[in-house]
Amino acid sequence: MSVAYSFTPAVTGSEASLTGIVTLVQADMGRVNALILSRTGSDVAMIPEVAQHLISSGGKRLRPMLTLATGALAGYQGDGTVKLAASVEFMHTATLLHDDVVDDSEMRRGKLAARMLWGNEASVLVGDFLLGQAFRMMIEVGNMRALDILSTAAVVIAEGEVAQLAAAKNIATDEDAYLAVIRGKTAELFAAACEVGPVLSGRTPAEQAACRAYGMNLGIAFQLVDDALDYGGSQADLGKNVGDDFREGKITLPVVLAVRNSDETERQFWRRCLERGEIGEGDLQQALALLVRHGAIAATVERARAYGLAAKQALDVFPSSPARDALLDVVDFCISRVR
Amino acid sequence: MSVAYSFTPAVTGSEASLTGIVTLVQADMGRVNALILSRTGSDVAMIPEVAQHLISSGGKRLRPMLTLATGALAGYQGDGTVKLAASVEFMHTATLLHDDVVDDSEMRRGKLAARMLWGNEASVLVGDFLLGQAFRMMIEVGNMRALDILSTAAVVIAEGEVAQLAAAKNIATDEDAYLAVIRGKTAELFAAACEVGPVLSGRTPAEQAACRAYGMNLGIAFQLVDDALDYGGSQADLGKNVGDDFREGKITLPVVLAVRNSDETERQFWRRCLERGEIGEGDLQQALALLVRHGAIAATVERARAYGLAAKQALDVFPSSPARDALLDVVDFCISRVR
Numbered sequence: 228m229s230v231a232y233s234f235t236p237a238v239t240g241s242e243a244s245l246t247g248i249v250t251l252v253q254a255d256m257g258r259v260n261a262l263i264l265s266r267t268g269s270d271v272a273m274i275p276e277v278a279q280h281l282i283s284s285g286g287k288r289l290r291p292m293l294t295l296a297t298g299a300l301a302g303y304q305g306d307g308t309v310k311l312a313a314s315v316e317f318m319h320t321a322t323l324l325h326d327d328v329v330d331d332s333e334m335r336r337g338k339l340a341a342r343m344l345w346g347n348e349a350s351v352l353v354g355d356f357l358l359g360q361a362f363r364m365m366i367e368v369g370n371m372r373a374l375d376i377l378s379t380a381a382v383v384i385a386e387g388e389v390a391q392l393a394a395a396k397n398i399a400t401d402e403d404a405y406l407a408v409i410r411g412k413t414a415e416l417f418a419a420a421c422e423v424g425p426v427l428s429g430r431t432p433a434e435q436a437a438c439r440a441y442g443m444n445l446g447i448a449f450q451l452v453d454d455a456l457d458y459g460g461s462q463a464d465l466g467k468n469v470g471d472d473f474r475e476g477k478i479t480l481p482v483v484l485a486v487r488n489s490d491e492t493e494r495q496f497w498r499r500c501l502e503r504g505e506i507g508e509g510d511l512q513q514a515l516a517l518l519v520r521h522g523a524i525a526a527t528v529e530r531a532r533a534y535g536l537a538a539k540q541a542l543d544v545f546p547s548s549p550a551r552d553a554l555l556d557v558v559d560f561c562i563s564r565v566r
Numbered sequence: 567m568s569v570a571y572s573f574t575p576a577v578t579g580s581e582a583s584l585t586g587i588v589t590l591v592q593a594d595m596g597r598v599n600a601l602i603l604s605r606t607g608s609d610v611a612m613i614p615e616v617a618q619h620l621i622s623s624g625g626k627r628l629r630p631m632l633t634l635a636t637g638a639l640a641g642y643q644g645d646g647t648v649k650l651a652a653s654v655e656f657m658h659t660a661t662l663l664h665d666d667v668v669d670d671s672e673m674r675r676g677k678l679a680a681r682m683l684w685g686n687e688a689s690v691l692v693g694d695f696l697l698g699q700a701f702r703m704m705i706e707v708g709n710m711r712a713l714d715i716l717s718t719a720a721v722v723i724a725e726g727e728v729a730q731l732a733a734a735k736n737i738a739t740d741e742d743a744y745l746a747v748i749r750g751k752t753a754e755l756f757a758a759a760c761e762v763g764p765v766l767s768g769r770t771p772a773e774q775a776a777c778r779a780y781g782m783n784l785g786i787a788f789q790l791v792d793d794a795l796d797y798g799g800s801q802a803d804l805g806k807n808v809g810d811d812f813r814e815g816k817i818t819l820p821v822v823l824a825v826r827n828s829d830e831t832e833r834q835f836w837r838r839c840l841e842r843g844e845i846g847e848g849d850l851q852q853a854l855a856l857l858v859r860h861g862a863i864a865a866t867v868e869r870a871r872a873y874g875l876a877a878k879q880a881l882d883v884f885p886s887s888p889a890r891d892a893l894l895d896v897v898d899f900c901i902s903r904v905r
Contacts, residue, residue: 328687
């Protein structure tokens, strides 16, 4: 592509900055991974096949690491966070399987989406299986407040996804409506993943709320960076094609911001491409040019930075520790995926 | 259709025999229905629209009635069974929404399937929302054993559905494999729905197991009758088209039994229609004629009767009561849908 961006991918720096959390939770992540493997098992052979295809495809497992790391921050000693971390990853995986059906996606994490290999049916049903297994593991932990947080998250995620469906193909979506969508579909699970460790540890409500706020703000920042990358990252970085959101008619923050400042000709362009789905040769380049002209990608990254800062500040209630340092580094990692 | 069956729909008799359970649980069902209505609410307008389309479409709400009636049988006094009954109906509704996507169904309960009006995406996501809400209500009840039973059911249902997917289009499926599928996809939820009331009441393990066995056997009988009706009921009775299973390549017990006794020419026919999906004019009539010739529908109904009898006998551990009578009548109702 010939359009110039105000940022470039930062592979070296970003890989380095997850080192803190990876080291911190290494031992427990081994147990989480073993649990994930054993709980995808089933006499019905198709279930582990489909589940493992996605689970073993090289996701960072950021969400379960967050559950373990916030548990460590809160001084948690038991094995409850291991099960809850595996639950969180299963909830995430179930969402991805269902999302691929919803979006008609052909690729996921650089591999063919499960639905392309086993069909939409298997993706829907294996997603349901994993969601059920997630609840079983949570129930085994036996903490009612954690159950409440994670089951509420399941509801809020689905609401966010449906809201996104309703907002899709509508270029009148404003920034508030868009933020409500990503709070639900992305940030709620980050928030829940970060809240349950301090809950199991019996930390104060203020400390639980701080970890939740960290997760929520981090999740929003994470999604906004993803939105920016969808119009600017290289295919190798994202494991999906640049312009996927554009082709699927998804209204993301870069588009919301560009539309807000656009003239009638530009609006016609966005309407044709995103509302009516009439996308031809050169239209993605044209979209990229409009986003750059209005500074919409830079503004999206700017907002991501602000949420990232809020995530870091939320942890001010905790004294300095290796766990807190690792969690602060995660924010920098997420933001550094774009410069 | 010109093929003669050994049974006819029995609308009058069957309507009458649900009177016992309907009367028994009437007051609590009012509260269940109010709860169902309030918990389908969401700021995201599409969610109550899609959920209500299916929920208000005249299902019998047999499963929540069973939860209330087995609760009454067990002498339960609180309001926990009301919430668990609503949870069970939400789990069932979520399954139907996902099933329609999996089966590409156009009709459900005599109306257009939700996916035909709002798309596959909405059916998948609103199903996820309802499943999440089901778990939230269970968690509010706060009984760990009930949570364990219902979350296990969610997993087993998904396993049964995937197993059915794997068995579909394979006429070598035998009776055992088929029974394993319907135990999962249908009977497990009946069993769980019937077990949780006695659990909340703190009845003995033997009494809990008796109610579970009642539900499991009733569920199997219910599904076998459905299978027989799919090749014999009128469209008005079922709210779906006769021969749906045939057209979808589903291997159900009538087909399993007919294939078992068939010669090579007949096997070729079943392979062409169900495995390769090459179905032409007259093939459904031919299938019906083969099923009748081998007595496969009558044999399916016979097995349904046997499971119905087992369901009734399971309740022998309880003394006679209006609740027990009502539960026995439910078995007769389910069987009487075919004669």
